[in-house]
Amino acid sequence: MENVLIIGATGQIGSELTMLLREHCGNDHVVAGYIHGAEPKGALAESGPSECVDITDADAIAAAVKKYKVDTIYNLAALLSAVAEARPQLAWKIGVGGLYNVLEVARENGCAVFTPSSIGSFGPGTPLDHTPQDTIQRPRTIYGVTKVTGELLSDYYAHRFGVDTRSVRFPGLISYVAPPGGGTTDYAVDIFYSAVRGETFRCPIAAGTFMDMMYMPDALRAAVEIMEADPSRLVHRNSFNVASMSFDPEIIAGKIKELIPGFTMEYAVDPLRQSIAESWPNSLDDSCARNEWDWKPRYDLDAMARDMIEKLRVKIGKEEAVNAL
Numbered sequence: 670m671e672n673v674l675i676i677g678a679t680g681q682i683g684s685e686l687t688m689l690l691r692e693h694c695g696n697d698h699v700v701a702g703y704i705h706g707a708e709p710k711g712a713l714a715e716s717g718p719s720e721c722v723d724i725t726d727a728d729a730i731a732a733a734v735k736k737y738k739v740d741t742i743y744n745l746a747a748l749l750s751a752v753a754e755a756r757p758q759l760a761w762k763i764g765v766g767g768l769y770n771v772l773e774v775a776r777e778n779g780c781a782v783f784t785p786s787s788i789g790s791f792g793p794g795t796p797l798d799h800t801p802q803d804t805i806q807r808p809r810t811i812y813g814v815t816k817v818t819g820e821l822l823s824d825y826y827a828h829r830f831g832v833d834t835r836s837v838r839f840p841g842l843i844s845y846v847a848p849p850g851g852g853t854t855d856y857a858v859d860i861f862y863s864a865v866r867g868e869t870f871r872c873p874i875a876a877g878t879f880m881d882m883m884y885m886p887d888a889l890r891a892a893v894e895i896m897e898a899d900p901s902r903l904v905h906r907n908s909f910n911v912a913s914m915s916f917d918p919e920i921i922a923g924k925i926k927e928l929i930p931g932f933t934m935e936y937a938v939d940p941l942r943q944s945i946a947e948s949w950p951n952s953l954d955d956s957c958a959r960n961e962w963d964w965k966p967r968y969d970l971d972a973m974a975r976d977m978i979e980k981l982r983v984k985i986g987k988e989e990a991v992n993a994l
């Protein structure tokens with residue numbers, strides 16, 4: 670991994686992964702690919718090169734790859750699950766058409782490719798608890814359909830053309846930096862904003878609905894470590910289950926209450942998100958990732974919640990200070 674192009678660099682994962690990879694590979698070696706209307710700002714814009722790279726435009730991807738002699742592409746462009754249900758055609762165009770463009774450019778230019786998959790690649794027929802690495806994947810959401818298609822297409826390019834494609838199935842990602850948008854697991858981020866602001870959180874997911882979640886620093890490390898893993902040890906490629914914690918709204922609310930005693934939550938269940946959440950696993954078995962590339966999470970629920978609250982207090986405090994001017 671010498672010269673990296675990140676497509677979707679200003680999104681939920683990209684805005685943090687770009688900064689991490691710039692530390693890792695050198696600022697000038699990591700290109701932040703963005704779309705019009707989502708230009709990089711602040712440190713992301715100032716710390717290294719950026720290019721307008723719309724994933725639906727294969728020529729733009731190829732031009733950036735050639736200009737920066739890119740050898741690794743992180744393909745982070747996607748519509749998240751709930752928003753994708755409102756725009757399924759666009760979700761397919763980005764998730765599958767976009768991936769096809771990336772894979773073709775990678776095939777022609779000898780690039781490795783990371784494309785995240787998700788707990789959303791599973792569906793109602795999948796075993797819900799300790800979901801195995803290799804199991805039934807019949808999702809009912811367009812998001813899940815694009816993710817399963819992406820896993821298959823990425824494996825096809827690896828086996829047929831020798832493109833070095835690798836991936837992990839991310840759980841819901843929790844971070845204090847860039848907010849997610851339109852996902853089913855977003856409640857686990859929003860709840861912290863409400864708690865730190867002293868507001869009552871209206872939870873769109875019902876009590877008792879368990880999903881895998883992960884703190885962003887672990888997710889970023891997974892995205893880097895899988896691309897640096899010894900390929901001779903990899904039995905799987907697209908895509909590895911990775912896990913660190915699983916909870917339902919009651920458990921996360923209880924943890925937050927422990928740290929912010931005045932915190933309150935009420936339920937306002939969103940039927941779309943609830944039906945999606947019910948079709949996803951309760952908890953993944955990530956033993957293949959642990960065995961094949963030594964994956965190991967560092968944050969459990971307690972460590973994540975403490976860090977989130979501490980960091981969000983600083984972030985929201987700064988915002989309030991600016992607004993008060």
Ligand code: SER
Pocket residue numbers: 749750751786787788789812839840841842851852853854855
């Ligand atoms: N966080 C995603 C979503 O909720 C799942 O990968 O859509």
